[in-house]
Amino acid sequence: MTGEYPRINAVSGSDVRxxxxxxxxxxxxxxxxxxLRTVERGRPAVVVLSGEPGIGKTALLRTVVEQAGRLGFRTAHSSAHADDRVTPLSSLGPALRFGVAPLIGSADFMDLAGLHExxxxxxxxxxxxxxQQRGPVLLALDDAQWCDPLTGFALRVLPKRLLAVPIAWVLAxxxxxxxxxxxxxxxxAAPDLPVTTVELGELSRDAVLAxxxxxxxxxxxxxVLRRLAGARGNPFLTVQLLEGLFEPGAAGGAGACVPPGLLEGVRRRLAATSAPCREFLRVAAVLGPxxxxxxxxxxxxxxxxxxTEPLVEAIDxxxxTDDGxxxxxxxxxLREAVYEDLPPSSRHAVHRAFADRLLTDGRGYAAAAPHVLATATRGDSAAAEVLxxxxxxxxxxxxVTSVTFIREAFALTxxxxxxxxxIGAETVAILGSAHQYAEATRFADLLLAAPxxxxxxxxxxxxxxxxxxxADQPGEVADRSRVPAGVPELDARLAGYRALAESLAGRPGNPAGARHVVDAVDAVVQPNEDPVAAVLFTTAAAHVxxxxxDRRRAHALFRAARIAAQDTSGEGALEPGQLAAREMxxxxxxxxxxxxxxxxxxEGLFTDSWQAAQLALIRGLLALGAGRLHEAASAAATATELMAELHNRTYEPQLRELLAILAVLRGDHAEAETHLDDGRPLARALVADAEGDPRGAAEIVSAVRAGGVLWPEEWLVAAACSAHHRGEPETVHASAAVLAxxxxxxxxxxxVVGAHLLVAALSTRDYERARTTLRDSPRALLSARADEEYGRFALATGDRAPAVLALDAARDRYAELGATASATRVQRVLQAAGVRRRRWAPVPHRxxxxxxxLTDMERRVALLVADGHTNRSAAEELVLSPSTISTHLxxxxxxxxxxxxxxxxNVVLRKDDNA
Structure with missing residues (x-):
């Protein structure tokens, strides 16, 4: 059913009047x-019409659409239905294709089908x-409580992505x-654009009279006036009372949603129709709205x-209604009233017969599933199999719908x-596929408690x-891989995960532990062994x-694991995209x-949009290593936004650490404090050192020794230099030993070599080798630090001219990179030496x-897009992927x-000289 939107014409232009x-x-x-006037002025807005069934939401929505059309809006609208959950974008799709001039053309709309996953x-x-829309647009969705999950996701994301497009998003x-x-x-939407919530209550007495x-x-x-009071201000019930379909004060078997008086009125109306019409309506009520x-x-x-005759009777x-x-x-x-009046056995028989028809006609198990759910009882194995x-x-x-179906199948069994x-195991697998990892773990634990x-x-x-x-949880990995299965293939995989846990949790610099895992790899990765286990052991060796x-070997092993993982599947198989992230x-x-x-x-390596937040975080971490702090901050902001959109906080500790480190490097210690995480001690140690805590430098070295630090040479140099200037030789020696x-x-x-040479130079005074080596690396902050430390040394030994030259270069480089704290530190050294520069006041902040x-790459993307390039053509121009262009944009x-x-x-045009 993918890509089919059978109700595109279900809401015609006449329906809005x-x-x-x-x-x-x-x-x-x-x-x-x-x-709508806000939207006319160029700013989008969200409107939510809320109220009980029959309170007049649809009537108000139709009037809003009609009024918007008179105001010059392009209008598009559709209604969600209770069965929308089985077809992606089925609720929003009809609105996008509404009318003779739809918001989205046929070709573009069909292209969306390839992105449903x-x-x-x-x-x-x-x-x-x-x-690309011109002029104000009103996009309305009625009965939004039934919208399909993909529509719900799109509507959560689109309003804040389109803050410059005058669209009124109206949901009832x-x-x-x-x-x-x-x-x-x-x-x-609320943080970024105006949201109006309209609660529809009872009509006033005067309105009911009108x-x-x-x-x-x-x-x-x-x-009539006395009887109207029984409708309690509900406009639908008021109209039905006037038309004889609602009897206020009626008692008896009403369902939860159907007022007893409506049930009685519909019952009376049905009694006045022919037997074929009654039979037809009862079947129709089961089929759906x-x-x-x-x-x-x-x-x-x-x-x-x-x-034909029963249909005409029912319309009369x-x-x-019949739209052809x-x-x-x-x-x-009205449908619910007819449905509630059916004896349960009759209801069930029709549901089951219709489910059988859908399956016989080849319309899919998903189409039949709601009707199976309506009739199934615990122990119905045939119903569980359909689900x-x-x-x-x-x-x-x-x-999301898949999760609902499999959980219902499990409940029936x-x-x-x-x-x-x-079926329980399948439920865990599908919860994982739906990215509901916390729920998958909870459900698995319940299942595993059974024999x-x-x-x-x-x-x-x-x-x-x-x-x-x-998610880097070696303790959990170890606990869950400990008990064997008694099946060679599964036991090999469990052993692979135990090796992974050991490789992740073991301390760095442990040759014996490294040899143990490497030996395990050699023992397991044989031509006829389980390929999933082979990938696991290769990955474990990469972690060791x-x-x-051993960075070159780590990269080679992660690459080998990623390539091998592309041909593996089954329980325990690692995702190639996750291995590719480690490889990069x-x-x-x-x-x-x-x-x-x-x-x-x-895009050949990363095919899952759910990984977008993780990849943005990794971009930030790599930009930090290169010293491009503005780029790192931009990537961190993107990761923050994507985590919120995807409701995925898996990598939040790493993101908070990155944000804290960036704040330290900018000199904003208060901001850094807001991001500190007790589970990641490096950032806390950096803050302590920056604030003058004499234990800070030693704590940095301890954090690096504990492992799991992406750029240890960066922070060891920082700790050694800080300790050197405070007269703490023990910390300098400790840093030097690790760097060696x-x-x-x-x-x-x-x-790495340059960092080692730089810290060694604090004692040997041979700074030139460090400076030369680091100039050949992409590690801009380390290179600037080498200039700074050489300048400090030269200044202390009276070699003033080269000292000032080196310190000037270091300060300017720090400022350019966004390392404000470092630039200020060097400036103070120069000022203390009597050097003055007009451009120092103040230290330039990006x-x-x-x-x-904008970073350099962001400017290049901005210029290309402003010049009319699409994301794809800009990607070709810059030799990047469209998704990377999207991230920069x-x-x-x-x-x-x-x-x-x-x-x-327009912005680029105004900045034409600078561009």
Whole structure:
């Protein structure tokens, strides 16, 4: 069903025009029109219409659409339906394709089908298409409480991505306990654009009288007035009362959503119709709010033409409408009233018969699943099997719905059923595929508490282990891989994870531990061994090489593991994209930072948009290693935004550490304190050292020795220099010892060798070798530090001219890189030596916003996009991937406070001389 949107014509242009004047909603309409005036002035807005069923949300929405059209808005609207969850973008899709001049053309719309598995990229593509709109647009969605998950995601992301596009996003929704899609959209948009929430309450008495007069053509008499009070100000029930479909004060078997009086009125109306019409309506109520006439005919065992008279009767009775392709109940409450009046056994029989028809016709298990769910009871293995198949049918495009189906299948299966444990394992797997990792872990723990066969117990644990490895939780990896399965293939994988846990948790510089894991690799990776286990052991060896600072070997092993993982699958298989991320980090640590940054944009390596936040974080960490602090800060901001959009906080500790380090380097210690994490001691030690704590430098060395530090040479140099100037030789010697070992293990990595030479020069005074070596590395902060330390030494020995030259160069380089604290430190040294420069006052800060805030690459992207390039053509020009261009463009928009390519072009035009 991927890519099909069967209700594109379900809402026609005539539907927006009410047959009667909207009564009693002038205040609510005024609030919405005020939001539309905001949009007319060029700023988007979100409007949420909320209220109980029948309170008039649809009528108000139709009036809003009509009024917007009169104001010159392009209008597009659709309604969500209860069965939308089985088809991606089925709720929003009809609105995007609405009318003779749709917001999105056919070709572009069909291209979106290829992005259903990647919601973030789909939202970005939609944003690009919608920002091309000219003039104000109103995009409305009725019954948003039923919108499909992909629509919900797109609507949470798009309003704040399109802050310069004048779109009124109007959602009508029933209240949902805990907050439904409409409330989530409003919450996501609220920080960036105006949100208007309109709660629809009961109509006033005067409004009810006006509605009655409209319907009756005259003022109602006293008896009607008394009965109208029973509608309690609900406009739908008021109209139904006037039309004889609502009897206030009626008692008896109402369902939770259907007022008893409506049930009684519909019952009475049905009694006045023919037996074939009643039978037709009862079947129709089971099929859903909208249905195809041939389906109803097939369930009734009749030809569609035989239903002509019953259909006409139902339309005349005010229960159905027919648009030529589908038949629809006039209101969901009417369908619910007919449905509630059916005996449960009749309801179930029709649901099951329709499910069988859908399966027989080949319309898919997902289409049949809601009808199976309506009738299934615990122990119904046939229903559980349909739901299992439905879960896998929609897994690639509607993972959230897939989770619902598989969990329902599990709930239907008794604990003594042989399939119970297998369906439980499938539930864990599908929760993981839907990126619901916390829930997958919780569910797995419940499952594992039951007496499972050893092999299935191991398979469930193996489903969790790849994510635990990716989240860097060696303790959890070790605990969950400890118990064997008794199956050679599974035991090899569990052994691989134990090796991974050991390699992650072991201390660096432990040759015995390294040899142990390497020996295990040699023992396991044989031609006929399990390929998943082979990847695990290779990855474990890569971690050992990483932790023992054998950087070239680490990169080679991560690369080998990633290549091998592309041909593996099954429980416990590592994701190639996660291995590629480790590969790029390892490559950067060999001083190939720019090559690694380019690799992060390789769409052949990174095919999952859910990894976008992690990749943005890695870009920030690599830019930090290169000393490009503005670029690192921009990437960190992008990672923060993406984590919020994707509701994925897995890498938040690493992000907080990066933000804290950047704040320290800018000299903003208060800001750094807000990001400190007890589990990551390096940033805390850097703050302590920067604030003059005499223990800070030693704590930096301790944090590096504990392992897990990406750029240890950077911080060891910082600790040694700080300790040297404070007269703490023990810390200098400790740093020098670790750096000597690093340099011995990485003799061809200039940044590592140069860092070692620099700290050694604090004692030997041979700074020139360090300066020369670091100039050949991409490690700009280390190179500037070498100039600084040489300048300090030369100044202290009276060699003033070269000292001032070197210190000047260091200060300017620090300032250019954004290391304000370091620039200020050097400036103070120069000032203390009597050197004065007018340009020192004040130390230049690179702004957070404006053209000057852009990094070099961001400027290049901005210039190309402003010149009319698409993301793809800009990517070809710069030899990057479109997703990398998108990342840079997001940063450009944020820093320039623009929200469209047109606005960006105007900014570039104003800055033409600088460009």
């Amino acid at each position: 009410s047959g009667h004047t909207l009564r009693g909603r002038s205040g609510e309409l005024g609030l919405v029109l005020e939001a 990647q919601p973030l990229w789909l939202a970005e593509r939609l944003a690009t298409l919608l920002e 929704s029933r209240p949902v306990p805990g907050g439904g899609p409409a409330e989530q959209v409003a919450a996501a 509605v009655a007069a409209d319907r009756l053509g005259a003022t109602p008499d006293a008896g 909208s249905f195809l006439l041939p389906d109803a005919a097939a369930l009734l065992g009749a030809a569609p033409t035989v239903l 009775a005010g229960l159905l 392709s589908t038949v629809t109940f006039r209101h969901e409450l 299992r198949r439905a879960a896998y049918e929609v897994l690639s495009t509607m993972a 008794p604990g003594d059923d042989p399939a119970w444990a297998e 499972l066969p050893a092999d299935l117990h191991a398979r469930v644990r193996l489903l969790l282990l790849p994510r635990l490895w990716a 090489a990483e932790r023992t600072e 980090i390892a490559l950067a640590r060999t001083d190939e930072i720019d090559a690694a940054l380019r690799g992060l944009g390789d 070992d690093l340099a011995e293990r990485n003799p061809d990595v200039p940044g 702004p957070d916003t404006g053209w000057a805030a 997001r940063a450009v928009f944020t820093k320039l406070d623009v929200h469209s390519r047109v606005q960006l072009a």
